[in-house]
Amino acid sequence: MSPPLAPPGWSRWLVPPAALSVHLAIGQAYAWSVFKPPLEAALHLDGTQSALPFQLAIVMLGLSAAFGGTLVERKGPRWAMTVALVCFSSGFLISALGAWTEQYWLIVLGYGFVGGIGLGIGYISPVSTLIKWFPDRPGMATGIAIMGFGGGALIASPWSAQMLESFGADPTGIALAFLVHGLSYAVFMALGVFLVRVPRPADRAAAAGGPSAAEGVRVSARSAVRTPQFWCLWIVLCTNVTAGIGILEKAAPMITDFFADSSGPVSASAAAGFVALLSAANMAGRIGWSSTSDLIGRKNIYRVYLGVGALMYLTIALFGDSAKPLFVVCALVILSFYGGGFATIPAYLKDLFGTYQVGAIHGRLLTAWSTAGVLGPLIVNWIADRQEEAGRHGSSLYGLSFAIMIGLLVVGFVANEFVRPVHPRHHLPAPPKEAADVQRQQSA
Incomplete structure (x- = not known):
């Protein structure tokens, strides 16, 4: 076809x-x-x-x-x-x-x-x-x-x-x-x-x-995976997704645990509503933040995802159990960054490697998603289970896992700072036929 x-x-x-x-x-x-x-x-x-x-x-x-x-x-x-x-x-x-x-x-x-x-x-x-x-x-x-x-x-x-x-x-x-x-x-x-x-x-x-x-940079998928830029972006995507899944996968029990000891515990219906809000933030972040990246640049928007995301996790860890609105707002921001990270990464790849095989490069980068899909739930669930076995409850079940998430986001932030334009030795020459086709069709 x-x-x-x-x-x-x-x-x-x-x-x-x-x-x-x-x-x-x-x-x-x-x-x-x-x-x-x-x-x-x-x-x-x-x-x-x-x-x-x-x-x-x-x-x-x-x-x-x-x-x-x-x-x-x-x-x-x-x-x-x-x-x-x-x-x-x-x-x-x-x-x-x-x-x-x-x-x-x-x-x-x-x-x-x-x-x-x-x-x-x-x-x-x-x-x-x-x-x-x-x-x-x-x-x-x-x-x-x-x-x-x-x-x-x-x-x-x-x-x-x-x-x-x-x-x-x-x-x-x-x-x-x-x-x-x-x-x-x-x-x-x-x-x-x-x-x-x-x-x-x-x-x-x-x-x-x-x-x-229209011509731009041309880098093949085979060459792209040999560049440090690809692996920096792999780390960026993996850490951002891990942080988002850390809340998304355990959202309902997490908000219930955080406020179990408060005067106004969270009901099952309210927890379900929280999950729905997270889904909406995930979706809105995909179009909102990715469109913003066209204005401020891909590196800058990932500075926001990773840097502000770490601050949101820190805020939840320190003050999240003191007020439900604060917990909810911070979680919504993190999930909007989770969605925005998915939507922005193809454009980031295009900026670095061109459009020549960007779909293939994107496919290889999505192995970071598979890794994060295992890593995020494992960190949050395993640590929460161990903390519960140790007799802890409430927000203390998540303190260590949130600290790990903050550390991962910092790692992603640093990896993003190392992203530079791809060295010309990885570039492919523009095919002469494409340039000729452009000139011929424009004059037609």
Whole structure:
């Protein structure tokens, strides 16, 4: 499937909705918890077992993005979105069969392995194309799409809950819910497949302000991973994501623990509302902070994410149990930085390595997400369990883990300061044909 070139006069503003249709669909991953209680009751699973499909999906996201990034770059966005559609939707259909036959391993295989491949390919599928269409505003463009991944759960969570209520929470009802998800997301993602277009050289030159701006730096994915800049950004992303997941993964019990000894303890419904607020902050940060990075620069915005994030963690650690509004505001800021970090990193990569293989480079960098996805919950949960065994309670369960998060953010801040322009020895020469195409199409 060859990349579809945009016809003359094609509006670049049709491309973000194409990307958004894919990211809103695969963002359902953040709503997996809706299926956990009915699966546990219907198939007699414990909490660890019911988490397996989600955990495997996140692992496969990182692996498929890393190993498939170069192929996505070579085959183009329509091919990548098609693969994402087939894998993500098929994952739900296989899961439906697993629920229907009460074979849990099929749900793990479908949602976790097959669907996880769709997650990874779908996540990186529009990045390179968006940056090529919007060289003047790459942070905003990628923020629009990646905002969908953060906001997908806001749609999927109530929708899934309503289906389980209508169909029933038994194996048959769960299977029907999976089936509807698979078919509906296939149709929704198909909109992106049909809408996406690759810019012609003249389109890129016009958006960037001229042919010279359109060419820019060209660094291959293979060369990029050999540069210190790539590994500095790997540390930056890993530490920022670890800090965000540290709160996101344990949000409800954390706020309950912090104010368990106060005169106004947090109810279960209030804790659930806190989780919803965090999701909204995550989504808003993806478009808000990434757009801000177009104005103040990528290094500066990561100084904010990491530096101010460390101060927010310090404020919670010292004063968080004294006032609920202070705790909530600090947590919302941290989660907005978590989302903003995801949305800004493709533009940062574009600034350093150019648009040549930015999708493939982004895919390799997402292994930092897989690492943080294990590291963040491990730090917070393991330390909280050990503190509880030692007889501590309330906010004291989290003091040590918050100190570790502050240290990690400081490490990320320092790594960001070491980021410099890529040495010219890693640059590839601009192909003569591209320059000739730009001049010919501009004179046409």
